[in-house]
Amino acid sequence: MIWNEVKECMSRDEMRELQGRRLHKVVDYVYHHTPFYRRKLQEMDITPDDIRTVEDIVKLPFTTKQDLRDNYPFGLQAAPQSEIIRIHASSGTTGNPTIVGYTRKDIGVWSECMARCLTSYGVGRGDIFSVAYGYGLFTGGLGVHYGVETLGAAVVPASTGNTEKHVRLLKDLGVTGIACTPSYALHLAETMEKMGVSRDETKLRVGAFGAEPWTENMRKEIEERLGIKAFNLYGLSEIMGPCVSYECSAQHNSHINEDHYLPEIVDPVTLEPLPYGQQGELVFTTLTKEGMPLLRYRTRDLTSLEDTPCSCGRTSVKMTKIVGRSDDMLIIRGINVFPSQVESVLLSMPECAPRYLLVVDRQDNLDTLTVQVEVRQEYFDQGFDTLTPITELEKKISARLKSVLSISAKVQVKAPNSLERSEGKSKFVIDNRNIR
């Protein structure tokens, strides 16, 4: 099924023509509403009239997460505050979260795009759909929620946590679809097994998974254990939230809602645009956004684009599986974590030395983060008659990490010089999850 056949099945020429018109409009809009972009465009001697077709995009400046941080909280917002009806936030490396304000129209576009994703997965009226992404500042919960309502299916705002209660609801309500992180889906399957609830006792048949990388093997495992079809759902809060791209019945690569989010692939080093088929950094320009439109936003996700015809009938361009990041960001339980965030917490503690190791693992299908940190020689030299000061220190570090990262980390205090030092570039992160 296709939610919006006009937009999702447009000919490539019509799409490019539409994108060109919308691109001109958004550049004109930010030129007159966002001093940040006006200054940038003026410095490059570009006026909105120079941007007429989609090919003109290469003339435009890039936007990075750092730009959002530097202009915290509302510096890149184009719409007046009186037009903003919702504000989301995602974690930032320096303690400054990224703030995204949405107008009523933005929420409408988001809901429409999300309804397209859900329809593509085979969800429709009469379905009962459980949203097990976190509700709150994170865009996952509310983003999918509004899409389900727009679609006309019944939404169960389960959010995360209390998995046993969730299993009961799935079973008792006859829930047919679910959205969550792929690792939570496996955790859910495990909880069901522990509770003695078999997959046949539920009516689950479809799942939308995203917010963290996952493999084909995980897909197979989720499909087998929950008895469902599992689809990829991609998005990022800076651009909108979940809804940017979605898999179709082909379950192979994700269609981009490119009438709203114009994708490009660029070389992450030279920033030169790369043709379809070549792998590079994914860049998005929001074509219709009012709250915080962004020009050429660098996602840091590495992927490639393809516009070969799809068996589902959609003509929109598809992005392949994300193969990595062009920065050092980790995605743990759906939350973005930068090693530099951990470092800034550790450096703020006089007991800690700037020597640490992050170990990311997956236990019982849930991501775990362990932070090993060496204490300073002066602290260590005072000696310890009991282990209490060390466990207290671990608790203190853990609490601070939790408040900055929004996820729990296990902290292990180490003796000075006990963490392995590698030759040359020190290794700060060990990711044992094997999700590539």
Add this chain to the structure above:
Amino acid sequence: MTIHQLSVFIENKSGTLVKVLKLLKEEGIQLIASTIADTAEYGICRIICSQPSKAFEVLKAAGIAVTLTEVFAVELDDVPGRAADAIEIFANEGISIAYLYSFLLGGKGVLIFRTDNAEKAREVIVSRGLTVVPEKDLSKLL
């Protein structure tokens, strides 16, 4: 009234305990009692030995996290129930034991412990007439 105990921070890695004990061996320092409290990642090895001050200096010089702590050493008759009697005295006075271990020396039982209130523990030991073992006697008995 108290004796000196070495508390050594030890990471749970093979070879760390051996390193500590070898350093003491090279200096001819003899262990009288020792115990290890451990977690998954590290432990504290507590040692009563001959020449504790020298042992402290030796370990410190080798870069080992060591501290010299004063602990109580109370002598008890080697008959069943004496430890219970002694600890009950402290419990009745509201003194908590942080850690405790015991060993036999010259036919007598010795309780080594640290409390959360050393001042009060001293008073109780004096008023209840408990026998404390002086540090010099420990080495003498070896």
